[in-house]
Amino acid sequence: MSRLKVETPDRVQLTVEKLYKDLERHIIASPPGLCPVDLQLSFLKVCQAQTCGKCVPCRVGLLQLQHLLEDVLNGKATMKTLDLIEQTAKNIEASADCAIGYEAAHMLVAGFDGFREDYEHHVKEGCCSVHAQHAIPCVALCPAQVDIPGYVALVGEKRYADAVRLIRKDNPFPTACAMICEHPCEARCRRSMVDVSINIRGLKLMAVEHAHANTVPIPEKCASTGKKVAIIGGGPSGLSAAYYLELMGHHAVVFEEKKKLGGMLRYGIPNYRFPRERLDEDLEVILSTGVEVHLNTRIGEEEGEITLESLNKEYDAVYIAIGAHNDKKIGIEGENAQGVISAVELLKRIGDDDMPDFKGKDVVVIGGGNVAMDCTRSAIRLGARKVGIAYRRRQEDMTALPEEIEGAIAEGAELYGLKSPHHIEADENGKVVALWVEPQIIGPIDAWGRARPIHAEVPLMRIPCDVIVVAIGQGIDSKAFEDAGISLKRGAIAAAMTGEVENADGIFAGGDCATGPATVIKAIAAGKVAAANIDEYLGYKHIISCDVQIPEPDLAEKLPCGKVQLAEKEVGARKNNFQPMEICMSEQEACQEAGRCLRCDKFGFSALKGGRRLRW
Amino acid sequence: MVNVKIDNIDLSVEEGTTILEAAKKLGIYIPHLCYLKGINEISACKVCVVEIQGKNKLVTACSTAVSEGMVIFTNSAKVRSVRKSNVELILSQHDCLCATCVRSGNCPLQTLAGHLGIYDLPFERHVTEQAWDNNFPLIRDSKKCIKCMRCLQICSKVQGCDIWDVQNTGAYTNISTVDNMPISNTKCTLCGQCITHCPTGALKERNDLPEIYDILADPNKVTVVQIAPAVRTAWLERKDMEPGIDTEGRLVAALKRMGFDYVLDTVFAADVTIMEEGTELLERLSDNKKMPMFTSCCPGWVSYLTMNHPEMLLNLSTTKSPQQIFGALVKTYFAKKTGVAPENICSISIMPCVSKKREAALASMKASGYQDVDYVLTTREMVRLLRAEHIDPRGLQEMPFDSPIGDGTGAGVLFGVTGGVMEAALRTAYKVVTGEEAPEDAFQKVRDTRSEGRDNAINLGGIRTADFDIAGRTLKTCVVSGLKNAERLIKQIKRGEAHYDFVEVMACPGGCVGGGGQPIHEGCEWAPQRGQRLYNLDKKRKLRRSHENPQVQKLYKDFLEKPLSEKAEKLLHTQHVWEKNYR
Numbered sequence A: 001m002s003r004l005k006v007e008t009p010d011r012v013q014l015t016v017e018k019l020y021k022d023l024e025r026h027i028i029a030s031p032p033g034l035c036p037v038d039l040q041l042s043f044l045k046v047c048q049a050q051t052c053g054k055c056v057p058c059r060v061g062l063l064q065l066q067h068l069l070e071d072v073l074n075g076k077a078t079m080k081t082l083d084l085i086e087q088t089a090k091n092i093e094a095s096a097d098c099a100i101g102y103e104a105a106h107m108l109v110a111g112f113d114g115f116r117e118d119y120e121h122h123v124k125e126g127c128c129s130v131h132a133q134h135a136i137p138c139v140a141l142c143p144a145q146v147d148i149p150g151y152v153a154l155v156g157e158k159r160y161a162d163a164v165r166l167i168r169k170d171n172p173f174p175t176a177c178a179m180i181c182e183h184p185c186e187a188r189c190r191r192s193m194v195d196v197s198i199n200i201r202g203l204k205l206m207a208v209e210h211a212h213a214n215t216v217p218i219p220e221k222c223a224s225t226g227k228k229v230a231i232i233g234g235g236p237s238g239l240s241a242a243y244y245l246e247l248m249g250h251h252a253v254v255f256e257e258k259k260k261l262g263g264m265l266r267y268g269i270p271n272y273r274f275p276r277e278r279l280d281e282d283l284e285v286i287l288s289t290g291v292e293v294h295l296n297t298r299i300g301e302e303e304g305e306i307t308l309e310s311l312n313k314e315y316d317a318v319y320i321a322i323g324a325h326n327d328k329k330i331g332i333e334g335e336n337a338q339g340v341i342s343a344v345e346l347l348k349r350i351g352d353d354d355m356p357d358f359k360g361k362d363v364v365v366i367g368g369g370n371v372a373m374d375c376t377r378s379a380i381r382l383g384a385r386k387v388g389i390a391y392r393r394r395q396e397d398m399t400a401l402p403e404e405i406e407g408a409i410a411e412g413a414e415l416y417g418l419k420s421p422h423h424i425e426a427d428e429n430g431k432v433v434a435l436w437v438e439p440q441i442i443g444p445i446d447a448w449g450r451a452r453p454i455h456a457e458v459p460l461m462r463i464p465c466d467v468i469v470v471a472i473g474q475g476i477d478s479k480a481f482e483d484a485g486i487s488l489k490r491g492a493i494a495a496a497m498t499g500e501v502e503n504a505d506g507i508f509a510g511g512d513c514a515t516g517p518a519t520v521i522k523a524i525a526a527g528k529v530a531a532a533n534i535d536e537y538l539g540y541k542h543i544i545s546c547d548v549q550i551p552e553p554d555l556a557e558k559l560p561c562g563k564v565q566l567a568e569k570e571v572g573a574r575k576n577n578f579q580p581m582e583i584c585m586s587e588q589e590a591c592q593e594a595g596r597c598l599r600c601d602k603f604g605f606s607a608l609k610g611g612r613r614l615r616w
Numbered sequence B: 001m002v003n004v005k006i007d008n009i010d011l012s013v014e015e016g017t018t019i020l021e022a023a024k025k026l027g028i029y030i031p032h033l034c035y036l037k038g039i040n041e042i043s044a045c046k047v048c049v050v051e052i053q054g055k056n057k058l059v060t061a062c063s064t065a066v067s068e069g070m071v072i073f074t075n076s077a078k079v080r081s082v083r084k085s086n087v088e089l090i091l092s093q094h095d096c097l098c099a100t101c102v103r104s105g106n107c108p109l110q111t112l113a114g115h116l117g118i119y120d121l122p123f124e125r126h127v128t129e130q131a132w133d134n135n136f137p138l139i140r141d142s143k144k145c146i147k148c149m150r151c152l153q154i155c156s157k158v159q160g161c162d163i164w165d166v167q168n169t170g171a172y173t174n175i176s177t178v179d180n181m182p183i184s185n186t187k188c189t190l191c192g193q194c195i196t197h198c199p200t201g202a203l204k205e206r207n208d209l210p211e212i213y214d215i216l217a218d219p220n221k222v223t224v225v226q227i228a229p230a231v232r233t234a235w236l237e238r239k240d241m242e243p244g245i246d247t248e249g250r251l252v253a254a255l256k257r258m259g260f261d262y263v264l265d266t267v268f269a270a271d272v273t274i275m276e277e278g279t280e281l282l283e284r285l286s287d288n289k290k291m292p293m294f295t296s297c298c299p300g301w302v303s304y305l306t307m308n309h310p311e312m313l314l315n316l317s318t319t320k321s322p323q324q325i326f327g328a329l330v331k332t333y334f335a336k337k338t339g340v341a342p343e344n345i346c347s348i349s350i351m352p353c354v355s356k357k358r359e360a361a362l363a364s365m366k367a368s369g370y371q372d373v374d375y376v377l378t379t380r381e382m383v384r385l386l387r388a389e390h391i392d393p394r395g396l397q398e399m400p401f402d403s404p405i406g407d408g409t410g411a412g413v414l415f416g417v418t419g420g421v422m423e424a425a426l427r428t429a430y431k432v433v434t435g436e437e438a439p440e441d442a443f444q445k446v447r448d449t450r451s452e453g454r455d456n457a458i459n460l461g462g463i464r465t466a467d468f469d470i471a472g473r474t475l476k477t478c479v480v481s482g483l484k485n486a487e488r489l490i491k492q493i494k495r496g497e498a499h500y501d502f503v504e505v506m507a508c509p510g511g512c513v514g515g516g517g518q519p520i521h522e523g524c525e526w527a528p529q530r531g532q533r534l535y536n537l538d539k540k541r542k543l544r545r546s547h548e549n550p551q552v553q554k555l556y557k558d559f560l561e562k563p564l565s566e567k568a569e570k571l572l573h574t575q576h577v578w579e580k581n582y583r
């Protein structure tokens, strides 16, 4: 007789494991706007299937909760039912033996805290307070609402110029977004339910690689209205507004303090991710609408600057899009030592081709966001001997995109995780010689699920270095505007979702200066929104549309298929220069990838509600 | 052209044709429920599924275009199984009490279930119960709703009213009014288009027949019934009836047989409307105030304007609708002439319209000192009454309308079709302005003469404009049907892009012949052919101008003196305001 055996999962267990994976993907692609009570009930049912059945609160309690939630959904509940649900859940939480029971109950309690109003709406109004809005998942999550299934299908048919025209209906920076957009649109792509999201940005790159933006002419402009709009800031937000305003027939005049246009696209994002000549393609198209540009012209209250007041007088409307260009101070001892440089400063110099010499130097970058990664990888390209990243949390807690972190590490960066900067050591000449850090251990998890670092009971650690780059975020240089009477909210220009600035008639604002540092596509969206609302404000209702015919969906079966990822140049070939490093997909890959799109513009809820917005 | 094979038959059709339409060309019917051409193409019911050779998943015939070389099977084993299953699922949430359903015998769902041979259900039945205000003239029975979304779409896309909305998500998804408001608080115009385009008995008019039976049985009541123009074109749309039976004379006879004492004609009131409204128009033209003047004979339209554009109320003609003019005259002039005490009269109208049920009950509609019109029945309710009485129209002798307010001219007959009020008004206005008669057919430009594209509600209505030179002045006219079109026109007028003198609006696409109270024919619009019948009736009338109607002339001589006299103002005009109350 054998006493023990090696456990291997049987067919049933293997199948269930696969279904877990399927469900995970389903949840990833869960659209916003679903009834939270109904979802809560579904989660509860999963938990209930997990109970072993031993303890009363878990075995009976969860089932009774399920019945009570069904009553809520069926309009049979009263306010008393809600109290009963809450009390029962708390009782289960307090008495169940193991996590299966108390965590299940906890989810219910948390739901009650989070959306009690919806429970009450069900009881009082007999229906859910949330409205289904899941027309096209990717479009819904794109801040500028670009017609994604439309251009994906066009790329699939190799109609690249048409794809660029369609993108431009909502976004005049197709090249920028093809190269560096953080693609929030992919997050809940419905294709995840089958396998994994569509490589939306990659397909956009395919379009602009085969139809460079400056080879695709702009649509016809509306007749001139004679109105003039001043735009402060020549970044993506200001220029997007300028582009659409010009198309609508208004005259847009951009004031930019720097030598060149582009904002953070030029003075932030490094060339190896977004080559300047490709930026110039987008800019060329935008300027071809007739936008007037004044470079080296700062709006402010100082000498030699143009005041907001005078713009306000001279122009029919003003759009403020000054971005976030102030460096944030870290506030530790030795910060003013020679060799300490802010991320903004470093990237601005690179943007103006004034390359700092890091040859043979040891560099430490402080921070864990995308800007920190850009600084790290730029420092490597500037010839640094060694580049380290000091961050007070762990790698997985970094806000930078995982591929950026991995890219930096692949290029040789050293990651100092769980190291909180303590002070900077300088030599007798005031030059940096080391960064002292305080080691941390990972600690309790906060309400949003983020683990907090806590002090480790070990001595401080010394990281020798010649240069320290502080990349812990940017602030908004809004002082001059505050002085001119514009209201601020936590340092940002107080603009409504419509772009209107509180108590300032005819003044609009958007982009990083209104939201704090965010993303290019959000800045573009803000520019688009501002253009539409400035048009309304001026008393017009111009329509922006695009007459590109979008292909009908094919009837090919949607069999599971891998996602085509963009390749990068090999590390050795890319880490010594600022040349672009991403490699576009092949035509074969693009057709396959486009064919994976489920065309949510034609199938599903959008057939009834919304679907495609042909104009705005 | 694209070559395809459907059920082994070769066919070549234009690119972009759907499988459903392609099959139709071969005489192959693919069943469907939610599909409503141009309006609801959401492929939700999945009844029209077909199999395409080489494809695993079935596709919906209503929303899939044919492509070159496609081989389609409309009735394979897989198709049959899926189709049946989907209908079974629909029925599992449907209150299948056909015996007590208004749509029984004219119900796509019932027919489909029968054709698919569904005699018992493998699923347990769960029906949704939502509360409803059963006093409102529009009734929604949630238990019969199959969530096809047609009502939502027609109300939004054709009528621009957006009364319905999708409520909840997931399996709890439902149709309700926007924000779940009580229907009487919404801006529903009661055009009834959602009723006539619902594939089930979920939407219907309030049933007023029980009251009618009581009144017919009451020996003290004198029942006076009026029949709207559009009703006579649609009261006998039955497959078992040979053509030509459904004459006006037999309709009168049928109503007499049911026991109504006086059977009169709304067309007479339409002629009076022309006298009043036409005179009003000429007055407004002379001082050029409150222009353009809008017609006011459609309560669906009047309620739309009062609810959505109260600032334009003065543009509405103050003349009441023919139904209410008739009502006011029945309990005054008619009562006097016949010697029947007005308090004993029960005034009933038969209308192609649901909105008129609300109009009759408005507090402002008591010009005679009594409620001018006591009950309004839709054409469909009248048809039900006919069935209940087991009357076979073939056996009836034709009878004339009763007098003294029973005769109407060809002009009044036209009131039931889009452009008809305009045409009738022009015939009389010409005479009043020039002193001469224009040929009856001089104003046909206002008619909708399209021979194609009027097969669905979204194209049926429209905006048509025409200019007429009358005594050296150009009269700019515009005719609209469908409320979304009306909204478009209002926008143009407000923006100063359109200038008209006289605008006729009917809420229902194609006019009252396509009214929300008319018999329902799944998947086709009968308004064009019914409208043609009205044109034919006009053509055959001896008198075709309202001012030539001798009974109308007598009415003015004996009772009203002249159009817009003090008495006429009191009885036949109203200041339109929005009243929320209804019976």
Ligand SMILES: Cc1cc2nc3c(=O)[nH]c(=O)nc-3n(C[C@H](O)[C@H](O)[C@H](O)COP(=O)(O)OP(=O)(O)OC[C@H]3O[C@@H](n4cnc5c(N)ncnc54)[C@H](O)[C@@H]3O)c2cc1C
Pocket: A180, A181, A182, A232, A233, A234, A235, A236, A237, A238, A255, A256, A257, A258, A261, A262, A263, A264, A265, A268, A269, A270, A297, A298, A299, A300, A321, A322, A323, A324, A325, A347, A370, A371, A374, A477, A510, A511, A512, A513, A517, A518, A519, A520, A521, A523
């Ligand atoms: C290093 C770095 C990397 C980034 N990488 C990405 C990325 O990969 N993907 C992504 O989506 N986003 C990225 N971002 C964020 C993105 O660049 C910004 O969110 C976006 O550029 C904001 O656009 P904006 O038009 O609001 O402001 P900006 O792009 O900052 O433009 C503002 C413009 O206004 C000018 N200006 C400021 N004040 C005045 C004044 N008083 N008078 C006249 N002109 C003035 C500035 O010179 C500037 O040109 C990155 C940002 C940085 C710093």
Ligand code: SF4
Pocket: A136, A137, A138, A139, A148, A149, A152, A188, A189, A190, A191, A198, A200, A596, A597, A598, A599, A600, A601
């Ligand atoms: S499958 Fe296509 S349309 Fe659907 S969410 Fe993904 S990219 Fe968008």
Ligand code: SF4
Pocket: B094, B095, B096, B097, B098, B099, B101, B102, B103, B104, B105, B107, B108, B109, B110, B144, B199, B200, B201, B202
């Ligand atoms: S809607 Fe049709 S299937 Fe339903 S009960 Fe009425 S007649 Fe029967």
Ligand code: SF4
Pocket: B144, B145, B146, B147, B148, B149, B150, B151, B152, B175, B194, B197, B198, B199, B200, B202, B203
């Ligand atoms: S009420 Fe009628 S038209 Fe509306 S969704 Fe229900 S079944 Fe369809």
Ligand code: SF4
Pocket: B138, B154, B155, B159, B161, B162, B163, B164, B187, B188, B189, B190, B191, B192, B193, B194, B195
């Ligand atoms: S009656 Fe007309 S306005 Fe009212 S809900 Fe139906 S379609 Fe809409």
Ligand code: SF4
Pocket: B190, B191, B297, B298, B299, B300, B301, B352, B353, B354, B355, B356, B506, B507, B508, B511, B512, B513, B514, B515, B516, B517
């Ligand atoms: S068009 Fe005729 S049927 Fe329709 S609402 Fe108006 S009056 Fe009634």
